[in-house]
Amino acid sequence: MHHLEAANTPVSSQADVRLDVSALPRISHHGTVRFGTLEAAAVVLHDGRRGFLAKQFAQVLGYIEKTQGRRFDRFLADFAPKYMIGKVKAGCPVLNPGHGRAHFIEAEAVMEAVGNVLRAAIAGKTHKQQARQVSACVEINLALGMVGLVALIDEATGYQYHRAPDALQDLISKLIRQHASDWQRQFEPDYYSALAKVTGTAFTSGAHGRPPIWGAITRKWVYEVCFPNEVLEEMRGRQDVGEKLHQWLTDGGVATLTKQKEAVRLLAVSSANYKDFEARCSVTFERPGQIGMIYQDAA
Incomplete structure (x- = not known):
């Protein structure tokens, strides 16, 4: 269990070059969320979706720069299969004003993956190479639930002051x-x-x-x-x-x-x-x- 070969393409796929940048979802708010000793770059898109920059979140999970794209895709394919249905890779491209394009991973994927990692670890179905991911998921799980995650991102990005009155x-x-x-x-x-x-x-x-x-x-x-x-x-x-x-x-x-x-x-x-x-x-x-x-x- 949880040793699946990833069918996903790397986050850095060159196919993205052909995308119409002007049509990409745009990051409207950003900030830093802390999970105990860990930090992640949190963002809110202009349509209200909350999440993280995929590249930095992969680093939170312990994936190093050179190999993180494919390994992070595989991690989400293994541990967040519901979120990954119909998706060809971990993060969708978004526009980060002033910084070009980035890849965005939604909060729901993080919560699904964290829960599945912990369940697998408790059942003894993770392997020693996943120790860093298990440790990171423990910290994340203790720091938040889904509503808590949304509130934490809103606070970090300042979005809480820009929500609609309703x-x-x-x-x-x-x-x-x-x-x-x-x-x-x-x-x-x-x-x-x-x-x-x-x-x-x-x-x-x-x-x-x-x-x-x-x-x-x-x-x-x-x-x-x-x-x-x-x-x-x-x-x-x-x-x-x-x-x-x-x-x-x-x-x-x-x-x-x-x-x-x-x-x-x-x-x-x-x-x-x-x-x-x-x-x-x-x-x-x-x-x-x-x-x-x-x-x-x-x-």
Whole structure:
């Protein structure tokens, strides 16, 4: 698994020379996003798409200049296959005013690849040559979820000050359904097992009798990190008796929730105790609290 031969052409393909530069999507905002110790050149296109300059992001993943084009294409073909459907290479050409052409990789490709890399690593299906990519994906995963990624890019590029006045309503329409969906399990037993471990509470597979602290953790570190307060208030306003908040989420909202839930689960599993868990969450998700401490029993 994940040793596929890439059918993609290199990012630097000479075929791009024939493109009409004036017709290319244009970068309107740019800045630097930091994932822990890593930095990536983030951009927003004039049509509102967020992402990264492919060349620099390949370097974030540890690919060196001479070989990065083909190896980065192969990496995305292996780990972001949904994003790569119908695409012949990793990054689409865009116009970077004042700097000529560049290649752009969308945020959704990054999130798909990060999730698949971590799943493969946990299953022992990556090889030692991919150690740098696995390490980078761990840092990225701990730094953000999809909505967090969009917000991080907006902050880094200054785009947050240029969004249309109806941006909030647009976001609500993308995240919240018009009607609640039928109930489906969103929080699996392994999530609650991790919370039980880090809080020192008992775990049972039944739906009833869950300690209140689990709900508090889920509200604080999953929902409130994933979604702006205005979105949460809108969901709560629509919520009827017996309904769960996630029943009001669109497919995109559920995908965001799932990524954040997995990030919280991984932190819970790796934390020494509840104080350590809270400190790690505060640092990772940039919430106020104790930061940077390594507790004595973490050793």
